[in-house]
Amino acid sequence: xxxxxxxxxxxxxxxxxxxxxxxxxxxxxxxxxxxxxxxxxxxxxxxxxxxxxxxxxxxxxxxxxxxxxxxxxxxxxxxxxxxxxxxxxxxxxxxxxxxxxxxxxxxxxxxxxxxxxxxxxxxxxxxxxxxxxxxxxxxxxxxxxxxxxxxxxxxxxxxxxxxxxxxxxxxxxxxxxxxxxxxxxxxxxxxxxxxxxxxxxxxxxxxxxxxxxxxxxxxxxxxxxxxxxxxxxxxxxxxxxxxxxxxxxxxxxxxxxxxxxxxxxxxxxxxxxxxxxxxxxxxxxxxxxxxxxxxxxxxxxxxxxxxxxxxxxxxxxxxxxxxxxxxxxxxxxxxxxxxxxxxxxxxxxxxxxxxxxxxxxxxxxxxxxxxxxxxxxxxxxxxxxxxxxxxxxxxxxxxxxxxxxxxxxxxxxxxxxxxxxxxxxxxxxxxxxxxxxxxxxxxxxxxxxxxxxxxxxxxxxxxxxxxxxxxxxxxxxxxxxxxxxxxxxxxx
Numbered sequence: 001x002x003x004x005x006x007x008x009x010x011x012x013x014x015x016x017x018x019x020x021x022x023x024x025x026x027x028x029x030x031x032x033x034x035x036x037x038x039x040x041x042x043x044x045x046x047x048x049x050x051x052x053x054x055x056x057x058x059x060x061x062x063x064x065x066x067x068x069x070x071x072x073x074x075x076x077x078x079x080x081x082x083x084x085x086x087x088x089x090x091x092x093x094x095x096x097x098x099x100x101x102x103x104x105x106x107x108x109x110x111x112x113x114x115x116x117x118x119x120x121x122x123x124x125x126x127x128x129x130x131x132x133x134x135x136x137x138x139x140x141x142x143x144x145x146x147x148x149x150x151x152x153x154x155x156x157x158x159x160x161x162x163x164x165x166x167x168x169x170x171x172x173x174x175x176x177x178x179x180x181x182x183x184x185x186x187x188x189x190x191x192x193x194x195x196x197x198x199x200x201x202x203x204x205x206x207x208x209x210x211x212x213x214x215x216x217x218x219x220x221x222x223x224x225x226x227x228x229x230x231x232x233x234x235x236x237x238x239x240x241x242x243x244x245x246x247x248x249x250x251x252x253x254x255x256x257x258x259x260x261x262x263x264x265x266x267x268x269x270x271x272x273x274x275x276x277x278x279x280x281x282x283x284x285x286x287x288x289x290x291x292x293x294x295x296x297x298x299x300x301x302x303x304x305x306x307x308x309x310x311x312x313x314x315x316x317x318x319x320x321x322x323x324x325x326x327x328x329x330x331x332x333x334x335x336x337x338x339x340x341x342x343x344x345x346x347x348x349x350x351x352x353x354x355x356x357x358x359x360x361x362x363x364x365x366x367x368x369x370x371x372x373x374x375x376x377x378x379x380x381x382x383x384x385x386x387x388x389x390x391x392x393x394x395x396x397x398x399x400x401x402x403x404x405x406x407x408x409x410x411x412x413x414x415x416x417x418x419x420x421x422x423x424x425x426x427x428x429x430x431x432x433x434x435x436x437x438x439x440x441x442x443x444x445x446x447x448x449x450x451x452x453x454x455x456x457x458x459x460x461x462x463x464x465x466x467x468x469x470x471x472x473x474x475x476x477x478x479x480x481x482x483x484x485x486x487x488x489x490x491x492x
Contacts, residue, residue, distance in 0.1 A: 143323055
């Protein structure tokens, strides 16, 4: 009887303890952009989020804007309200300016005193990834560091190369590339007897998809120190030369004539149509594969050589996909950081890359084996859910998991991205100056670039006016501040 009573008491204690633990689970709200396939599930009610909550003891609530184009507006609206979430994602081309602006406004929490308590975060993320999460010398965000040197890769149709007897290894100079692209248009590579092929399909939804294959070959991908000034790449004569080349491709029907208005969705429909010989995208090309296309039908290629014979790179602006910042209203920043720290642990890394045992993979002789129908599934979803990732993908067991998801050919493409990818160090480390917040220094460049490529403006006739207008509209101040930083900090 005594043993029975004792057993009942112990069971009751366990139940009460579990209930208390559940009741004490820390609630965390995160504004985010989960813009990938979630298999139709609620981002706050699914197997993955339940697993995270089980492992971390944190009850996560996502305030999600699934459309990337609308996210900046939602971020601004929520950060201007009286009800700040605990954490926010800063994403895209504006992530650093958003960080500086929100930190300057006192809406973000500095993290420097807290971060040493989270060894996984500190050990797995690179110093350069942390550097661009700083404003005024303080760290205001945790980086979502990429596991590749650049996401970019240029792909060519393998069947067109074979039909025209073009060896991709022969593509060395800009002229070699131009000749190939011209043949894609003029020599009926699909063999249907109809003049219906183009060289390049692209979109301006991310300007990199239009220009990054060639821009470094012209020496126009990076800022440069010229005559005592640190000049952005788009003020350099090399950028002007690149614009001439891009306009040539457009005017000769090599570059898809509707690239200026096409969405990413339209791009993938065109890629799948088989009428375009070249496109540039992330090396993983999940969007392409989701159309029922085969990676083996493509050839990944390195960028052209520069005029001096050196190898150009796919220059990417940052090692970070995005940043995660904690707001000043967060009552328990330690809980948020502990969740991200777990994401950078080995257990968190296995979850990020492989998913859930039983659902996504099985353990076979101690090895992770992805289910055939789950290979490559929801990697991006899990990463975005956690906000950060274990970036050491070259290490085991993550590399073996990635190989199952992307295949041997996909891993070759990853290796190429790491080989030919590079960062723009000057852009990467140059601080964001709040003095420039009143100026729009991006839109005029985008508009001028697009209009020159499409022939609406003549680059030679309008170049000096463009430079003068940009400088007078806040550009001179940007150059002055950037030059002072370069001379006093970077150059030393």
